[in-house]
Amino acid sequence: MRTPAQNAELALLLEVAGTPKPGNVDRHRDLEGLRFEHFLAGTVGARDGLELAENGSAVGPAFERAIEGMAEQGGGNTQFGALLLLVPLVRAARNDLSQPIVEAVCEETTVADAAGFYRAFDHVDVFVGEPPTEMEPLDVRRGSDAIPALEDRSLTLFDVMDHSVPGDDVAREWLTGFERSFTAAERLADADGPLTDRAASVFLSLLADRPDTLVANRRGEAIAKEVTERAGELVERNALETDRDAVEAFADELVERGVNPGTTADLTAAGLFIALEREAISV
């Protein structure tokens, strides 16, 4: 039987292999400078950090280690957001992978966990928007330089996530007991066919539910809304079954426009992990 860390690795691999996953690297698409192989190497590199979480390490240090390993490839940030979801989920799976348990894991994080999170930014460039002026000393782009400010204000990692909502739907999972991740897991279990097809279908449904926050931060809310509406139309008419070419064309168009719904991919990976770990899906 696979361990939680192994299921997390497999979830990352199945997520990137799902196709068509409009706008993102998938089994059939590479982006300029960010290719399928970078995600494979990122997954292998994240392993030690995932094992730390499985073995009971605190969330912050396990996350930092996962990011340090993930970043040892030439594509840059491949799975930062996905790992920010997977590390607490793996930690929860030691006990029981339920919403209340993962909620408790997040709420019990400390200032030291927040420091680990900030140190993770020293290893890789992650796209984030400008913080409000009063939060400038805590800008994550400062990496470990922001740790004294963090300590001054006694902010835990949960507090940091709390400050990131709204505007970051990965952080939102931390505040809502991983609501959308668990929904994704249910949808994966209810879907039919190979897991890579299910991953693509659940990705599209998540994209239709809410505008992707990475797209909103990078390209503006209007584009994020447009993408969600178009995903909604495709889901509405069950296009993956009835008109796959339309989904493939949408996927190609977003890649060409450089519109990458990365947050939705992170949620898909989290859903895959939950469904694998609960044996609601199998390979």
Next chain:
Amino acid sequence: MRTPAQNAELALLLEVAGTPKPGNVDRHRDLEGLRFEHFLAGTVGARDGLELAENGSAVGPAFERAIEGMAEQGGGNTQFGALLLLVPLVRAARNDLSQPIVEAVCEETTVADAAGFYRAFDHVDVFVGEPPTEMEPLDVRRGSDAIPALEDRSLTLFDVMDHSVPGDDVAREWLTGFERSFTAAERLADADGPLTDRAASVFLSLLADRPDTLVANRRGEAIAKEVTERAGELVERNALETDRDAVEAFADELVERGVNPGTTADLTAAGLFIALEREAISV
């Protein structure tokens, strides 16, 4: 820096992601009942066995553990041959990943290692041809039931590999100091472009060099020879650069005919590992 076990995992992933890889599962092709996701799960499952080898465990037990984990997915045998090459290579990498060292690792295997190899067949169905009558008690398909016969004859794992040549080009690597695996690594380093493209190109060149022994055992030597000659024509006219459609068509044709050059894929994975481990290629 990735450990040898991590590089072995990455080699397995890059191998299956290489495309077009005529006749095999690749980034763009699934076979009936054997899909891309089975190779992803097989890779994740093989991890513990690869770590045993990295930590100095004997080859036989590490191999058995790798196969046991690999087999925990519904596709059946995904990477048996590749792991039979990777486990001694990972073991050698503890010291120095050179031909003489891996040769020594193989020559120093014991009867207990051979028993581990036979036990691996208890975990998964592997296609092998009929053995000659005098070898019937040692038919690998007997799995652990053959261990007493093995012990009676004091056969080491190296001896077992020696008895498997000719007719098995994975075993042949054990006898030749992994000659073709090291050649593959050099070709990977000399090639250009993303590693998944290089993997496809080196796969085709290896297929052109010698008939694939899995194809020969399953489908007969005439078909194995035909496939190698056609691969040779494609390599000769540099078709991956000048006429990619011809290689894609050849790949589709072999998949349709159920002709799967699995031994050549195993050698490609071994070459990827060597090249990664020696930092002759990078992701």
